[in-house]
Amino acid sequence: MIFYAALAVLAGVLVSLSRQINGRLALSTSAMESSFWNHLVGLVFITAVALLIGGLFAGDPLASPWWAYLGGTVGVIFIAMGSWLIQRIGAAQTALMIIAGQMVSGVVLDVVMGAPGNVWARIAGVGLILAGMLVAQTGKRKIRQVPAGAKR
Amino acid sequence: MQDRPANSIHFVAAFLTGGLLSLMVLFNGTLATYGSLFFASWVPHLTGTVAALLFLAVMRPKRAEAARPPLWVYLGGVSGAITVMLTSATLNSALALSGTIALGLAGQMIFSLIADMRGMFGLPQRMPVSRDFVAVALVIGGSLILIFFGGAP
Incomplete structure:
Protein backbone atom coordinates (compact mmCIF):
# COMPACT_ATOMS: atom_id res chain seq x y z
CA MET A 1 0.00 0.00 0.00
CA ILE A 2 2.77 2.45 0.97
CA PHE A 3 4.59 1.41 -2.21
CA TYR A 4 1.60 2.32 -4.37
CA ALA A 5 1.01 5.55 -2.43
CA ALA A 6 4.62 6.51 -3.16
CA LEU A 7 4.10 5.72 -6.84
CA ALA A 8 0.98 7.93 -6.93
CA VAL A 9 2.87 10.83 -5.31
CA LEU A 10 5.75 10.26 -7.75
CA ALA A 11 3.28 10.45 -10.65
CA GLY A 12 2.25 13.91 -9.45
CA VAL A 13 5.89 14.95 -9.09
CA LEU A 14 6.53 13.82 -12.67
CA VAL A 15 3.59 15.92 -13.96
CA SER A 16 5.23 18.98 -12.43
CA LEU A 17 8.71 17.92 -13.57
CA SER A 18 7.50 17.47 -17.13
CA ARG A 19 5.88 20.92 -17.12
CA GLN A 20 9.10 22.51 -15.83
CA ILE A 21 11.31 20.78 -18.39
CA ASN A 22 8.92 21.73 -21.20
CA GLY A 23 8.80 25.27 -19.82
CA ARG A 24 12.60 25.42 -19.91
CA LEU A 25 12.57 24.21 -23.53
CA ALA A 26 9.98 26.88 -24.35
CA LEU A 27 12.33 29.53 -22.90
CA SER A 28 14.81 28.64 -25.66
CA THR A 29 12.30 27.88 -28.42
CA SER A 30 8.54 28.48 -28.16
CA ALA A 31 5.63 27.04 -26.19
CA MET A 32 4.29 25.20 -29.25
CA GLU A 33 7.70 23.77 -30.14
CA SER A 34 8.08 22.47 -26.59
CA SER A 35 4.69 20.79 -26.99
CA PHE A 36 5.83 19.18 -30.26
CA TRP A 37 8.98 17.72 -28.70
CA ASN A 38 7.02 16.58 -25.65
CA HIS A 39 4.68 14.56 -27.88
CA LEU A 40 7.32 13.23 -30.29
CA VAL A 41 9.75 12.13 -27.55
CA GLY A 42 6.86 10.69 -25.52
CA LEU A 43 5.63 8.81 -28.59
CA VAL A 44 9.06 7.24 -29.21
CA PHE A 45 9.35 6.29 -25.54
CA ILE A 46 5.86 4.73 -25.31
CA THR A 47 6.35 2.89 -28.61
CA ALA A 48 9.62 1.41 -27.33
CA VAL A 49 8.10 0.30 -24.01
CA ALA A 50 4.97 -1.06 -25.73
CA LEU A 51 7.09 -3.09 -28.17
CA LEU A 52 9.05 -4.45 -25.21
CA ILE A 53 6.01 -5.40 -23.11
CA GLY A 54 3.47 -5.96 -25.90
CA GLY A 55 -0.31 -5.61 -25.91
CA LEU A 56 -0.47 -2.20 -27.56
CA PHE A 57 -3.42 -3.18 -29.75
CA ALA A 58 -5.12 -5.46 -27.21
CA GLY A 59 -8.88 -5.17 -26.77
CA ASP A 60 -11.05 -3.62 -29.46
CA PRO A 61 -9.55 -0.14 -29.97
CA LEU A 62 -11.22 0.43 -33.35
CA ALA A 63 -14.64 0.21 -31.69
CA SER A 64 -14.07 3.45 -29.75
CA PRO A 65 -16.03 6.52 -30.91
CA TRP A 66 -14.25 8.92 -33.28
CA TRP A 67 -14.21 11.80 -30.80
CA ALA A 68 -12.09 9.78 -28.37
CA TYR A 69 -9.23 10.35 -30.83
CA LEU A 70 -9.29 14.13 -30.21
CA GLY A 71 -7.32 13.83 -26.95
CA GLY A 72 -3.97 14.35 -28.70
CA THR A 73 -4.97 17.64 -30.29
CA VAL A 74 -6.32 18.94 -26.98
CA GLY A 75 -3.14 17.68 -25.30
CA VAL A 76 -0.93 19.71 -27.65
CA ILE A 77 -2.69 22.92 -26.59
CA PHE A 78 -2.58 21.78 -22.94
CA ILE A 79 1.20 21.24 -22.94
CA ALA A 80 1.86 24.47 -24.88
CA MET A 81 -0.27 26.43 -22.40
CA GLY A 82 1.60 24.86 -19.47
CA SER A 83 4.95 25.93 -20.97
CA TRP A 84 3.60 29.41 -21.64
CA LEU A 85 2.16 29.81 -18.13
CA ILE A 86 4.99 28.37 -16.03
CA GLN A 87 7.49 31.06 -17.07
CA ARG A 88 4.91 33.77 -16.31
CA ILE A 89 3.25 32.75 -13.02
CA GLY A 90 5.59 29.99 -11.77
CA ALA A 91 5.21 26.25 -11.29
CA ALA A 92 3.05 26.39 -8.14
CA GLN A 93 0.50 28.94 -9.43
CA THR A 94 0.30 27.13 -12.76
CA ALA A 95 -0.29 23.79 -11.06
CA LEU A 96 -2.82 25.25 -8.61
CA MET A 97 -4.93 27.00 -11.27
CA ILE A 98 -4.83 24.00 -13.63
CA ILE A 99 -5.96 21.75 -10.77
CA ALA A 100 -8.77 24.22 -9.97
CA GLY A 101 -9.86 24.31 -13.61
CA GLN A 102 -9.73 20.53 -13.92
CA MET A 103 -11.79 19.97 -10.79
CA VAL A 104 -14.47 22.57 -11.55
CA SER A 105 -14.79 21.56 -15.21
CA GLY A 106 -14.92 17.92 -14.11
CA VAL A 107 -17.97 18.72 -11.99
CA VAL A 108 -19.52 20.63 -14.91
CA LEU A 109 -18.88 17.67 -17.25
CA ASP A 110 -20.35 15.26 -14.69
CA VAL A 111 -23.48 17.38 -14.28
CA VAL A 112 -23.89 17.77 -18.06
CA MET A 113 -23.44 14.05 -18.64
CA GLY A 114 -25.72 13.20 -15.74
CA ALA A 115 -23.09 11.30 -13.72
CA PRO A 116 -24.26 10.54 -10.19
CA GLY A 117 -22.67 12.49 -7.36
CA ASN A 118 -23.31 14.24 -4.07
CA VAL A 119 -24.75 17.71 -4.73
CA TRP A 120 -23.59 19.18 -1.38
CA ALA A 121 -20.07 17.85 -1.76
CA ARG A 122 -19.93 19.33 -5.24
CA ILE A 123 -21.11 22.74 -3.99
CA ALA A 124 -18.69 22.71 -1.05
CA GLY A 125 -15.76 21.55 -3.21
CA VAL A 126 -16.31 24.05 -6.02
CA GLY A 127 -16.93 26.82 -3.46
CA LEU A 128 -13.62 26.17 -1.66
CA ILE A 129 -11.75 26.01 -4.97
CA LEU A 130 -13.20 29.31 -6.18
CA ALA A 131 -12.39 30.89 -2.80
CA GLY A 132 -8.81 29.65 -3.13
CA MET A 133 -8.52 31.16 -6.60
CA LEU A 134 -9.79 34.49 -5.26
CA VAL A 135 -7.20 34.42 -2.45
CA ALA A 136 -4.40 33.62 -4.92
CA GLN A 137 -5.51 36.50 -7.15
CA THR A 138 -5.79 39.21 -4.49
CA GLY A 139 -2.53 38.05 -2.96
CA LYS A 140 -0.66 38.56 -6.20
CA ARG A 141 -2.13 42.00 -6.75
CA LYS A 142 -1.13 43.14 -3.28
CA ILE A 143 2.48 42.04 -3.69
CA ARG A 144 2.84 43.76 -7.01
CA GLN A 145 1.44 47.03 -5.74
CA VAL A 146 4.22 47.52 -3.20
CA PRO A 147 7.18 48.02 -5.59
CA ALA A 148 4.95 50.18 -7.79
CA GLY A 149 4.83 52.71 -4.93
CA ALA A 150 1.19 52.18 -4.16
CA LYS A 151 1.60 51.93 -0.36
CA ARG A 152 -1.22 53.15 1.71
CA MET B 1 -6.38 46.10 -11.49
CA LYS B 62 9.61 32.77 -33.36
CA ARG B 63 12.38 30.85 -31.61
CA ALA B 64 13.33 32.68 -28.43
CA GLU B 65 17.07 31.94 -28.74
CA ALA B 66 19.38 31.05 -31.59
CA ALA B 67 21.60 28.99 -29.26
CA ARG B 68 20.76 25.30 -28.84
CA PRO B 69 19.37 24.44 -25.40
CA PRO B 70 20.91 21.54 -23.45
CA LEU B 71 19.69 18.09 -24.51
CA TRP B 72 17.87 17.27 -21.26
CA VAL B 73 15.20 19.91 -21.97
CA TYR B 74 13.83 17.58 -24.67
CA LEU B 75 13.02 14.86 -22.13
CA GLY B 76 9.79 16.34 -20.72
CA GLY B 77 7.80 13.87 -22.82
CA VAL B 78 9.50 10.89 -21.14
CA SER B 79 8.47 12.20 -17.73
CA GLY B 80 4.90 12.61 -18.96
CA ALA B 81 4.81 9.11 -20.47
CA ILE B 82 6.10 7.51 -17.25
CA THR B 83 3.32 9.33 -15.37
CA VAL B 84 0.72 7.45 -17.41
CA MET B 85 2.39 4.12 -16.64
CA LEU B 86 2.65 4.86 -12.90
CA THR B 87 -1.00 5.88 -12.62
CA SER B 88 -2.16 2.81 -14.53
CA ALA B 89 -0.35 0.75 -11.87
CA THR B 90 -1.82 2.63 -8.90
CA LEU B 91 -5.35 2.70 -10.40
CA ASN B 92 -5.46 -1.08 -10.05
CA SER B 93 -4.21 -0.99 -6.46
CA ALA B 94 -6.23 -0.29 -3.30
CA LEU B 95 -5.74 3.44 -3.98
CA ALA B 96 -8.18 3.29 -6.91
CA LEU B 97 -8.95 6.44 -8.90
CA SER B 98 -9.65 8.79 -5.99
CA GLY B 99 -6.49 7.89 -4.08
CA THR B 100 -4.37 8.09 -7.22
CA ILE B 101 -5.66 11.58 -8.05
CA ALA B 102 -5.48 12.87 -4.47
CA LEU B 103 -1.88 11.74 -3.89
CA GLY B 104 -0.95 12.94 -7.38
CA LEU B 105 -2.25 16.42 -6.57
CA ALA B 106 -0.19 16.43 -3.37
CA GLY B 107 2.99 15.37 -5.18
CA GLN B 108 2.43 17.89 -7.95
CA MET B 109 1.78 20.78 -5.56
CA ILE B 110 4.67 20.06 -3.16
CA PHE B 111 7.20 19.59 -5.95
CA SER B 112 5.99 22.76 -7.74
CA LEU B 113 6.46 24.80 -4.55
CA ILE B 114 9.96 23.39 -4.00
CA ALA B 115 10.87 24.05 -7.65
CA ASP B 116 9.65 27.66 -7.41
CA MET B 117 11.53 28.32 -4.18
CA ARG B 118 14.78 26.96 -5.60
CA GLY B 119 14.38 28.22 -9.16
CA MET B 120 14.94 24.72 -10.50
CA PHE B 121 15.54 23.81 -14.16
CA GLY B 122 16.56 27.30 -15.21
CA LEU B 123 13.14 28.78 -14.47
CA PRO B 124 12.77 32.00 -12.45
CA GLN B 125 12.93 31.68 -8.65
CA ARG B 126 9.77 32.65 -6.74
CA MET B 127 9.17 32.69 -3.01
CA PRO B 128 5.57 31.89 -2.07
CA VAL B 129 3.96 34.16 0.54
CA SER B 130 1.52 33.10 3.27
CA ARG B 131 -1.47 33.95 1.05
CA ASP B 132 -0.23 31.43 -1.52
CA PHE B 133 -0.36 28.67 1.10
CA VAL B 134 -3.92 29.67 2.05
CA ALA B 135 -4.86 29.45 -1.64
CA VAL B 136 -3.21 26.02 -1.92
CA ALA B 137 -5.05 24.79 1.20
CA LEU B 138 -8.43 26.00 -0.12
CA VAL B 139 -8.03 24.62 -3.65
CA ILE B 140 -6.59 21.27 -2.51
CA GLY B 141 -9.20 21.02 0.27
CA GLY B 142 -12.01 21.62 -2.21
CA SER B 143 -10.45 19.13 -4.63
CA LEU B 144 -10.25 16.43 -1.94
CA ILE B 145 -13.94 16.95 -1.09
CA LEU B 146 -14.82 16.53 -4.78
CA ILE B 147 -12.57 13.48 -5.17
CA PHE B 148 -13.75 11.59 -2.09
CA PHE B 149 -17.36 12.79 -1.66
CA GLY B 150 -18.46 14.40 -4.91
CA GLY B 151 -18.33 11.43 -7.24
CA ALA B 152 -15.85 13.33 -9.43
CA PRO B 153 -12.75 13.65 -10.84
Whole structure:
Protein backbone atom coordinates (compact mmCIF):
# COMPACT_ATOMS: atom_id res chain seq x y z
CA MET A 1 0.00 0.00 0.00
CA ILE A 2 2.77 2.45 0.97
CA PHE A 3 4.59 1.41 -2.21
CA TYR A 4 1.60 2.32 -4.37
CA ALA A 5 1.01 5.55 -2.43
CA ALA A 6 4.62 6.51 -3.16
CA LEU A 7 4.10 5.72 -6.84
CA ALA A 8 0.98 7.93 -6.93
CA VAL A 9 2.87 10.83 -5.31
CA LEU A 10 5.75 10.26 -7.75
CA ALA A 11 3.28 10.45 -10.65
CA GLY A 12 2.25 13.91 -9.45
CA VAL A 13 5.89 14.95 -9.09
CA LEU A 14 6.53 13.82 -12.67
CA VAL A 15 3.59 15.92 -13.96
CA SER A 16 5.23 18.98 -12.43
CA LEU A 17 8.71 17.92 -13.57
CA SER A 18 7.50 17.47 -17.13
CA ARG A 19 5.88 20.92 -17.12
CA GLN A 20 9.10 22.51 -15.83
CA ILE A 21 11.31 20.78 -18.39
CA ASN A 22 8.92 21.73 -21.20
CA GLY A 23 8.80 25.27 -19.82
CA ARG A 24 12.60 25.42 -19.91
CA LEU A 25 12.57 24.21 -23.53
CA ALA A 26 9.98 26.88 -24.35
CA LEU A 27 12.33 29.53 -22.90
CA SER A 28 14.81 28.64 -25.66
CA THR A 29 12.30 27.88 -28.42
CA SER A 30 8.54 28.48 -28.16
CA ALA A 31 5.63 27.04 -26.19
CA MET A 32 4.29 25.20 -29.25
CA GLU A 33 7.70 23.77 -30.14
CA SER A 34 8.08 22.47 -26.59
CA SER A 35 4.69 20.79 -26.99
CA PHE A 36 5.83 19.18 -30.26
CA TRP A 37 8.98 17.72 -28.70
CA ASN A 38 7.02 16.58 -25.65
CA HIS A 39 4.68 14.56 -27.88
CA LEU A 40 7.32 13.23 -30.29
CA VAL A 41 9.75 12.13 -27.55
CA GLY A 42 6.86 10.69 -25.52
CA LEU A 43 5.63 8.81 -28.59
CA VAL A 44 9.06 7.24 -29.21
CA PHE A 45 9.35 6.29 -25.54
CA ILE A 46 5.86 4.73 -25.31
CA THR A 47 6.35 2.89 -28.61
CA ALA A 48 9.62 1.41 -27.33
CA VAL A 49 8.10 0.30 -24.01
CA ALA A 50 4.97 -1.06 -25.73
CA LEU A 51 7.09 -3.09 -28.17
CA LEU A 52 9.05 -4.45 -25.21
CA ILE A 53 6.01 -5.40 -23.11
CA GLY A 54 3.47 -5.96 -25.90
CA GLY A 55 -0.31 -5.61 -25.91
CA LEU A 56 -0.47 -2.20 -27.56
CA PHE A 57 -3.42 -3.18 -29.75
CA ALA A 58 -5.12 -5.46 -27.21
CA GLY A 59 -8.88 -5.17 -26.77
CA ASP A 60 -11.05 -3.62 -29.46
CA PRO A 61 -9.55 -0.14 -29.97
CA LEU A 62 -11.22 0.43 -33.35
CA ALA A 63 -14.64 0.21 -31.69
CA SER A 64 -14.07 3.45 -29.75
CA PRO A 65 -16.03 6.52 -30.91
CA TRP A 66 -14.25 8.92 -33.28
CA TRP A 67 -14.21 11.80 -30.80
CA ALA A 68 -12.09 9.78 -28.37
CA TYR A 69 -9.23 10.35 -30.83
CA LEU A 70 -9.29 14.13 -30.21
CA GLY A 71 -7.32 13.83 -26.95
CA GLY A 72 -3.97 14.35 -28.70
CA THR A 73 -4.97 17.64 -30.29
CA VAL A 74 -6.32 18.94 -26.98
CA GLY A 75 -3.14 17.68 -25.30
CA VAL A 76 -0.93 19.71 -27.65
CA ILE A 77 -2.69 22.92 -26.59
CA PHE A 78 -2.58 21.78 -22.94
CA ILE A 79 1.20 21.24 -22.94
CA ALA A 80 1.86 24.47 -24.88
CA MET A 81 -0.27 26.43 -22.40
CA GLY A 82 1.60 24.86 -19.47
CA SER A 83 4.95 25.93 -20.97
CA TRP A 84 3.60 29.41 -21.64
CA LEU A 85 2.16 29.81 -18.13
CA ILE A 86 4.99 28.37 -16.03
CA GLN A 87 7.49 31.06 -17.07
CA ARG A 88 4.91 33.77 -16.31
CA ILE A 89 3.25 32.75 -13.02
CA GLY A 90 5.59 29.99 -11.77
CA ALA A 91 5.21 26.25 -11.29
CA ALA A 92 3.05 26.39 -8.14
CA GLN A 93 0.50 28.94 -9.43
CA THR A 94 0.30 27.13 -12.76
CA ALA A 95 -0.29 23.79 -11.06
CA LEU A 96 -2.82 25.25 -8.61
CA MET A 97 -4.93 27.00 -11.27
CA ILE A 98 -4.83 24.00 -13.63
CA ILE A 99 -5.96 21.75 -10.77
CA ALA A 100 -8.77 24.22 -9.97
CA GLY A 101 -9.86 24.31 -13.61
CA GLN A 102 -9.73 20.53 -13.92
CA MET A 103 -11.79 19.97 -10.79
CA VAL A 104 -14.47 22.57 -11.55
CA SER A 105 -14.79 21.56 -15.21
CA GLY A 106 -14.92 17.92 -14.11
CA VAL A 107 -17.97 18.72 -11.99
CA VAL A 108 -19.52 20.63 -14.91
CA LEU A 109 -18.88 17.67 -17.25
CA ASP A 110 -20.35 15.26 -14.69
CA VAL A 111 -23.48 17.38 -14.28
CA VAL A 112 -23.89 17.77 -18.06
CA MET A 113 -23.44 14.05 -18.64
CA GLY A 114 -25.72 13.20 -15.74
CA ALA A 115 -23.09 11.30 -13.72
CA PRO A 116 -24.26 10.54 -10.19
CA GLY A 117 -22.67 12.49 -7.36
CA ASN A 118 -23.31 14.24 -4.07
CA VAL A 119 -24.75 17.71 -4.73
CA TRP A 120 -23.59 19.18 -1.38
CA ALA A 121 -20.07 17.85 -1.76
CA ARG A 122 -19.93 19.33 -5.24
CA ILE A 123 -21.11 22.74 -3.99
CA ALA A 124 -18.69 22.71 -1.05
CA GLY A 125 -15.76 21.55 -3.21
CA VAL A 126 -16.31 24.05 -6.02
CA GLY A 127 -16.93 26.82 -3.46
CA LEU A 128 -13.62 26.17 -1.66
CA ILE A 129 -11.75 26.01 -4.97
CA LEU A 130 -13.20 29.31 -6.18
CA ALA A 131 -12.39 30.89 -2.80
CA GLY A 132 -8.81 29.65 -3.13
CA MET A 133 -8.52 31.16 -6.60
CA LEU A 134 -9.79 34.49 -5.26
CA VAL A 135 -7.20 34.42 -2.45
CA ALA A 136 -4.40 33.62 -4.92
CA GLN A 137 -5.51 36.50 -7.15
CA THR A 138 -5.79 39.21 -4.49
CA GLY A 139 -2.53 38.05 -2.96
CA LYS A 140 -0.66 38.56 -6.20
CA ARG A 141 -2.13 42.00 -6.75
CA LYS A 142 -1.13 43.14 -3.28
CA ILE A 143 2.48 42.04 -3.69
CA ARG A 144 2.84 43.76 -7.01
CA GLN A 145 1.44 47.03 -5.74
CA VAL A 146 4.22 47.52 -3.20
CA PRO A 147 7.18 48.02 -5.59
CA ALA A 148 4.95 50.18 -7.79
CA GLY A 149 4.83 52.71 -4.93
CA ALA A 150 1.19 52.18 -4.16
CA LYS A 151 1.60 51.93 -0.36
CA ARG A 152 -1.22 53.15 1.71
CA MET B 1 -6.38 46.10 -11.49
CA GLN B 2 -5.45 48.33 -14.36
CA ASP B 3 -1.74 48.19 -13.51
CA ARG B 4 -1.50 44.44 -14.11
CA PRO B 5 -4.31 43.29 -16.36
CA ALA B 6 -2.11 40.49 -17.73
CA ASN B 7 -2.02 38.87 -14.32
CA SER B 8 -5.75 38.07 -14.37
CA ILE B 9 -5.42 36.80 -17.93
CA HIS B 10 -2.83 34.26 -16.77
CA PHE B 11 -5.11 33.03 -14.00
CA VAL B 12 -8.07 32.67 -16.33
CA ALA B 13 -5.90 30.99 -18.98
CA ALA B 14 -4.56 28.49 -16.43
CA PHE B 15 -8.10 27.76 -15.20
CA LEU B 16 -9.28 27.11 -18.79
CA THR B 17 -6.18 24.95 -19.37
CA GLY B 18 -7.38 22.80 -16.47
CA GLY B 19 -10.64 22.43 -18.38
CA LEU B 20 -8.67 21.05 -21.33
CA LEU B 21 -7.28 18.43 -18.96
CA SER B 22 -10.83 17.27 -18.13
CA LEU B 23 -11.52 16.85 -21.85
CA MET B 24 -8.27 14.87 -22.25
CA VAL B 25 -9.23 12.60 -19.36
CA LEU B 26 -12.63 12.04 -21.00
CA PHE B 27 -11.22 11.36 -24.50
CA ASN B 28 -8.21 9.27 -23.48
CA GLY B 29 -10.21 7.48 -20.81
CA THR B 30 -12.77 6.49 -23.44
CA LEU B 31 -9.95 5.09 -25.60
CA ALA B 32 -8.79 3.06 -22.60
CA THR B 33 -12.20 1.43 -22.17
CA TYR B 34 -11.95 -0.01 -25.73
CA GLY B 35 -8.19 -0.54 -26.07
CA SER B 36 -5.22 -1.05 -23.77
CA LEU B 37 -3.80 1.63 -21.45
CA PHE B 38 -0.77 1.75 -23.75
CA PHE B 39 -3.07 2.44 -26.68
CA ALA B 40 -4.86 5.21 -24.75
CA SER B 41 -1.52 6.97 -24.27
CA TRP B 42 0.08 6.02 -27.61
CA VAL B 43 -2.75 7.43 -29.79
CA PRO B 44 -2.85 10.93 -28.25
CA HIS B 45 0.95 11.15 -28.50
CA LEU B 46 0.80 10.13 -32.18
CA THR B 47 -2.08 12.44 -33.14
CA GLY B 48 -0.60 15.14 -30.89
CA THR B 49 2.74 15.01 -32.73
CA VAL B 50 0.93 15.51 -36.04
CA ALA B 51 -1.31 18.25 -34.60
CA ALA B 52 1.71 20.08 -33.13
CA LEU B 53 3.44 19.99 -36.54
CA LEU B 54 0.33 21.49 -38.14
CA PHE B 55 0.07 24.17 -35.42
CA LEU B 56 3.77 25.01 -35.91
CA ALA B 57 3.33 25.23 -39.69
CA VAL B 58 0.39 27.62 -39.32
CA MET B 59 1.61 29.71 -36.35
CA ARG B 60 5.33 29.78 -37.23
CA PRO B 61 6.32 30.91 -33.71
CA LYS B 62 9.61 32.77 -33.36
CA ARG B 63 12.38 30.85 -31.61
CA ALA B 64 13.33 32.68 -28.43
CA GLU B 65 17.07 31.94 -28.74
CA ALA B 66 19.38 31.05 -31.59
CA ALA B 67 21.60 28.99 -29.26
CA ARG B 68 20.76 25.30 -28.84
CA PRO B 69 19.37 24.44 -25.40
CA PRO B 70 20.91 21.54 -23.45
CA LEU B 71 19.69 18.09 -24.51
CA TRP B 72 17.87 17.27 -21.26
CA VAL B 73 15.20 19.91 -21.97
CA TYR B 74 13.83 17.58 -24.67
CA LEU B 75 13.02 14.86 -22.13
CA GLY B 76 9.79 16.34 -20.72
CA GLY B 77 7.80 13.87 -22.82
CA VAL B 78 9.50 10.89 -21.14
CA SER B 79 8.47 12.20 -17.73
CA GLY B 80 4.90 12.61 -18.96
CA ALA B 81 4.81 9.11 -20.47
CA ILE B 82 6.10 7.51 -17.25
CA THR B 83 3.32 9.33 -15.37
CA VAL B 84 0.72 7.45 -17.41
CA MET B 85 2.39 4.12 -16.64
CA LEU B 86 2.65 4.86 -12.90
CA THR B 87 -1.00 5.88 -12.62
CA SER B 88 -2.16 2.81 -14.53
CA ALA B 89 -0.35 0.75 -11.87
CA THR B 90 -1.82 2.63 -8.90
CA LEU B 91 -5.35 2.70 -10.40
CA ASN B 92 -5.46 -1.08 -10.05
CA SER B 93 -4.21 -0.99 -6.46
CA ALA B 94 -6.23 -0.29 -3.30
CA LEU B 95 -5.74 3.44 -3.98
CA ALA B 96 -8.18 3.29 -6.91
CA LEU B 97 -8.95 6.44 -8.90
CA SER B 98 -9.65 8.79 -5.99
CA GLY B 99 -6.49 7.89 -4.08
CA THR B 100 -4.37 8.09 -7.22
CA ILE B 101 -5.66 11.58 -8.05
CA ALA B 102 -5.48 12.87 -4.47
CA LEU B 103 -1.88 11.74 -3.89
CA GLY B 104 -0.95 12.94 -7.38
CA LEU B 105 -2.25 16.42 -6.57
CA ALA B 106 -0.19 16.43 -3.37
CA GLY B 107 2.99 15.37 -5.18
CA GLN B 108 2.43 17.89 -7.95
CA MET B 109 1.78 20.78 -5.56
CA ILE B 110 4.67 20.06 -3.16
CA PHE B 111 7.20 19.59 -5.95
CA SER B 112 5.99 22.76 -7.74
CA LEU B 113 6.46 24.80 -4.55
CA ILE B 114 9.96 23.39 -4.00
CA ALA B 115 10.87 24.05 -7.65
CA ASP B 116 9.65 27.66 -7.41
CA MET B 117 11.53 28.32 -4.18
CA ARG B 118 14.78 26.96 -5.60
CA GLY B 119 14.38 28.22 -9.16
CA MET B 120 14.94 24.72 -10.50
CA PHE B 121 15.54 23.81 -14.16
CA GLY B 122 16.56 27.30 -15.21
CA LEU B 123 13.14 28.78 -14.47
CA PRO B 124 12.77 32.00 -12.45
CA GLN B 125 12.93 31.68 -8.65
CA ARG B 126 9.77 32.65 -6.74
CA MET B 127 9.17 32.69 -3.01
CA PRO B 128 5.57 31.89 -2.07
CA VAL B 129 3.96 34.16 0.54
CA SER B 130 1.52 33.10 3.27
CA ARG B 131 -1.47 33.95 1.05
CA ASP B 132 -0.23 31.43 -1.52
CA PHE B 133 -0.36 28.67 1.10
CA VAL B 134 -3.92 29.67 2.05
CA ALA B 135 -4.86 29.45 -1.64
CA VAL B 136 -3.21 26.02 -1.92
CA ALA B 137 -5.05 24.79 1.20
CA LEU B 138 -8.43 26.00 -0.12
CA VAL B 139 -8.03 24.62 -3.65
CA ILE B 140 -6.59 21.27 -2.51
CA GLY B 141 -9.20 21.02 0.27
CA GLY B 142 -12.01 21.62 -2.21
CA SER B 143 -10.45 19.13 -4.63
CA LEU B 144 -10.25 16.43 -1.94
CA ILE B 145 -13.94 16.95 -1.09
CA LEU B 146 -14.82 16.53 -4.78
CA ILE B 147 -12.57 13.48 -5.17
CA PHE B 148 -13.75 11.59 -2.09
CA PHE B 149 -17.36 12.79 -1.66
CA GLY B 150 -18.46 14.40 -4.91
CA GLY B 151 -18.33 11.43 -7.24
CA ALA B 152 -15.85 13.33 -9.43
CA PRO B 153 -12.75 13.65 -10.84
